[in-house]
Amino acid sequence: MRPFEYSRAGNVSEAGALAGRFIAGGTNLLDLMKLEVETPEKLVDITRLPLREIEETVDGGLRIGALVTNSDLAAEPRIRRDYEVLSRALLAGASGQLRNKATTGGNLLQRTRCSYFYETSQPCNKREPGSGCGAIGGFNRIHAILGTSEKCIATHPSDMAVAMRLLDAVVETLKADGSSREIPVGEFYRLPGETPQIESVLDQGELITAVRLPKPLQGEHRYRKVRDRASYAFALVSVAAVVRMDGGRIAEARLAFGGLAHMPWRDAAVEAALIGQAPSMALFDKAADILLAEAKGQGENDFKIPLARRTLKAVLADATKGA
Amino acid sequence: MNEHVMNQPIGETRLDRNTQGVIGKGVDRYEGKLKVSGKAPYAYEHLIGEKVAYGFVVPGPVGRAKVRSIDTSRAMAEPGVLAVVTGDGLPRSSAQPMSPAGQTMDGEIFHYNQPVALVVAESFEIARHASHLVKVDYEEIEGRYEIESRRGTGRATDAGPMAADTKRGDFEKAFAAAEVQFDQTYRTPSYHSAAMEPHTSVAKWDGDQLTVWSSCQLLETNVQQIASGVGVDVSKVRLLSPYIGGGFGSKLGIGPDAVLAALGAREAGRPVKLALTRQNVFQTTSRRGETIQRVRIGATKDGKITCFAHETETPNSEGEGFFEPSGISSVFLYAGADRLVTHRVITSDVLMCSAVRAPGEATGMLATESALDELAVRFGIDPVEFRRMNEPDKDPQQDVPFSSRKLLECIETGAKRFGWADRPKTPGSRREGEWLIGYGMASASRANSLMQSSAEIEMTPDGRATVKTAMTDIGTGTYTILQQIAAEMLGMPLDQVDVLLGDTSLPSSSGSGGSWGANSAGSSVYVAAEAVIEEFAKRLGVEADALTLKDGHAISGNRQIPFSEILNGDTIRVVGTIKPGDTSDKTNQASYGAHYAEVAVNATTGETRVRRLLTVGAAGRILNEKTATSQCYGGQIWGIGYALEEDLVVDARNGLIVNHDLAEYHVPVHADVPKLDVVLLEERDRHASPLAGKGIGELAIAGVGAAINNAIYNATGARIREYPVTMDKLLPHLPEDVGAAA
Ligand SMILES: Cc1cc2nc3c(=O)[nH]c(=O)nc-3n(C[C@H](O)[C@H](O)[C@H](O)COP(=O)(O)OP(=O)(O)OC[C@H]3O[C@@H](n4cnc5c(N)ncnc54)[C@H](O)[C@@H]3O)c2cc1C
C-alpha cells in the first residue's frame, strides 16, 4: 500500500474540495490499494457524512443516501415490498459481512474482478493504459460477451447496479465546484472502448450523494444470478426482470443483465420485442436472439452465450407463468 | 528405553477395558476454550510487546527467468526499511515434506511470483509498500506451463510418496484378452490446500541460537529444513508450532516464510514477523499438480474385473521428484489378477507440487470411482452390487491379508441408511421443477501408516499427568485424543491430564500428516503410560497387570491408593516410543468407507447443488467420536469442492496462478454444504497400532467427489471426466426445453 494522506469530510459540500479519493465501506478500494492496483495519494473518508437516509420522494419513489449499506438497503421494508428486484439483487451479492460494510455509492463504483487487473506484473489497459490486455487469450471465464473492445473485455461485477439499471434509477451527485447533477444509471457507465480505465461519467472529485428510485414497478420481480457456487461468488450471468402481464399478454417488460458486459446491460429492443406478445418459448428465443446477436465469446467464457439465453428464457417463463 | 515395535498384533489393552470410560467419547476439545476466546497463540501472535520488525516477500514478476540483478536501492531508501534480503539461498517455495532442505532460487526464477527478496521494515505496511520498489532485472527463459501438450514426456521418479510403478502379472496381455474392456481418461485440475491460517513465521536470534514460531505440521523434519535454509546446525534451532490453523499438506514442509523470517531477523538484528499474504500463500508455498489419469479395466462379460491399470501423468517443477500418487488405492482396492499402476512426472515451470489433503486418493478416486460407476452402468449392474462382486479376499497385489477391511459393511450400511434402493434407475428420469435429481455412490479407502513417534508423560507429586511431545495439532483434535489416551490408560479424570505439543524441545514425534498422527503419537502416549503403570506397580510391589487404575487411584486387591501417595513426593518422567514393525509388511492396512450423494442439477443452468451426503467409515478404534466425525465432515466438504468447484488455474502462456485469492479460488461455502451425515462403524485393527486404530483424517475425502459426479450422471446422463464439474461442461448435455418446467 502506498503511503497516502487521510482526511475526513465533515460535510457534504467540502468532500469534493478535499480533492482526494473517496472511501466509503472500503471493501473494494482497500483491497486494490494493498496490491497497489490503486495508489491514491489522498483519501477522503466520507463515512461520517449524513448520507444514510432512505426517504420518500415527491413522485412516489425513494431516495437512497449514498452511504446506506447494502445490508440495510436489502432489509428496508419499502425496498422489499416495492422494489423486490433490488432487494434480491443485493442479497445475491458478496457475503453478509461485506454487505454490512458495502455502501450504495461504493457498490456502483466497484471495479472489475478481472484477475489480470489485480496482478500488477501483468498487462492491463484498465490499470495501466496502453500496456495491453492480459485477459484476452488468457483465463477469461468471468469476462464479457457484449460490448467488449480490443482493449478490454472486463465485466462490471455489481448485482445491485443491475437492478438499479432495470429500475431506471438516477444517481445524484455533487461536483467539487459545488454544482450538482443527476445521472440516470443508464448513462452512468461507459463501455471500455479505447479507454477502459474510464468506467463512469463522473468527474474528478464528484461525490455520489444519493440514488433515486422512480416510483415502484408493478409486476413480477425476479433476480436470477448464475454462479459457480451457491453463495459468495460473482455472477457469471444474472438476469433482473420485472414483467407485468395483462390479459395473457406481456404489458410491460424490463430486463437488465449482469456478468455480460462492462456495465449493467439493458437492451431496449429485447424489451420491445416482448411487449404486447403472448408468452411462448419461441418469443423468449427471439428475445434472446436480439440480446445475443452481437455476443462474442473469448474462449473460456463461450458458455456464457448459451447460458445467458437459457437463463433469460427460464426467467421469462417463470415471470409470465401466472398469466 | 520404553519402546514398542509393532511386530505383533496387539492383544487386549486398557483401552479395551475402558475402565475410566473416556476413550472414544466425543469430549470437547482440550484447547477449545482457548481457541474460541482468542487465547491460543498462533505462530504470528508471538513476541507481543517486543521490539520486532516485519517482513514482506517480493514476488518475482515472471514465470521463468535468470535474474541479472536486483535493485534494492529504492526500497532501502524508504523511511522505515531496515533491510532487503536477497541472494541465491532464498527459498523458492515450501520445502518438500520430509526432505532435508527446501530448494533455493540460485539466481533464477523457477515459477511465477517466486520469492526473490524479502523486505524488512518497522511496520508491515512499510515493508509491503517497499516490496513494490524492489526492481528485478531478468532475462526471460521460455517456460513450460502446462502438461497436456507434453504427455508422454514424464519421468519415473523414486522420490514420490509411493513407488512410481507397481506391477503384477501382465496387464497388457490380460487387457487385450478381456471380454469387456474399459478405457477412459480423467483429468483433475491443480489444487491449493487453502488452509485458513496463512503460512506465518516469527524468528528470533539469541546469539547463534535461533527460535522460530511457525505454522508447521512435521516439526522433526521442519526444524532441519530451517537449519539448512539458514545455514546453521540443527542443534541451534528451536521450532514451536503450538497451534495451527489448518495445514492440509501445505505445512508438511516449511513454507518459505520460516527461512526468510530467520534470514531477515539476522540481517535486521531484530526479531522478524512474517505473514504471507493470501496471494503469497497461493503463489509461493506448494500446490497439488493437475493429473491426467488413464484408467483401463478388463472384465468378464458378467462383470468380474480381471485386470486393472491406472496410469497417471502429473507435473512437478525442476528438481522435484514428488508426484501426486493417484494410483495409491488402485493397487489393492478391487480384484483383478493383472495390475499396473504407474506415475510419470512431467517437468513444469509452475509452483512446486506436493501433498494436499489425502495425496493420491483424493485425485485418484475421482477417476477410479467414476470408472467403476461407468462400468457398472455398462453392465447394467447396481454399482453397490458391482463392488461386492469385485471385492478381493486379500490384497490382490501382494497376496497378504488385509489387517481389517469393512468396505462392504460400509457400502451396505450406507445403502440402507441412504435409501439407495429408491434411486432413479434411469439417468435423467427424476425431475423436480427445474431440478434434475440424481443419486451416486463411491467407495473410500485411505492407506494407513504408522510412524515412529515419542512422547513423555510426567507425573507430578500431586498426581497430575502432563503429556509432552513435539507432535502438532493442526486443528484435528490431537491435543484432545492424547489427553484421552493418557487418561484412559492411567485411569485419570480428563481434567487431571495436561498436554504440551508443538515444540522441538519435547520428545520427537511423527507430526501430523497422512492421517498417521493420531495412531503414531497416540501410540507413543500408550507406551509411555504403560511405563508409568510399570513404575506404579513396582512401587506397590505388584504385577502391573494386577493393577486397575481409575479416577487417579490404583486398585489392587482390596487396596485403593491415590496416585499422590504412590508418587510420595516424586516426579516421574518416562518417555515412550512407538516404531512400525512387521505388521506393516505382513498385512495390508487401510481405512475404508462409502459415500452416498444426492444432487440436484439445474436443468437450465447446470448449477449443481448437493442435497444429501452420507459417509460411512471404518477406521479401527475411534479415539474421539466428535473429532473423528468432524474430520469426516471436513473430508465431505472438500469432496464437494473437488467435485464442483476447486480449480487452481495456471495461465498456460506465462505460468501465472490466476486465481490466487479466496474470492476467485473457490472452496465450498456454507450454502454449498447440505446437512452432512457421518456414521463410523465399530472396528479394531490390532495389526495397525497398539490403539487398534487406523487413520481417519483423510478417509472421507477419498472418493466423495466421485460419488457426487456419479450422482450428476444419474441426474443428467452426462458423464464428465474433467473435474471440477462446472456448468460450462454440463450445459451441452442439458435438456433443450428450458423453462418448460419453471
Ligand atoms: C470477496 C468479495 C466478494 C464480492 N462479491 C460481490 C458480489 O457477488 N456481487 C456484488 O455486487 N458485489 C460483490 N462484492 C463487491 C462489493 O459489493 C463492493 O466491494 C462494495 O459494494 C463496495 O462498496 P464500498 O462502500 O465498500 O466501496 P469502497 O471500497 O469504499 O469504494 C469503492 C469505490 O467507490 C468510490 N466511492 C465510494 N463511495 C463513493 C461516493 N459516495 N461517491 C463517489 N465515489 C464513491 C471509491 O472512491 C472507490 O473508488 C464483493 C466484494 C468482495 C471483496
Ligand code: SF4
Ligand atoms: S479485460 Fe480489461 S481489466 Fe482485464 S486485463 Fe484486459 S484490460 Fe485489464
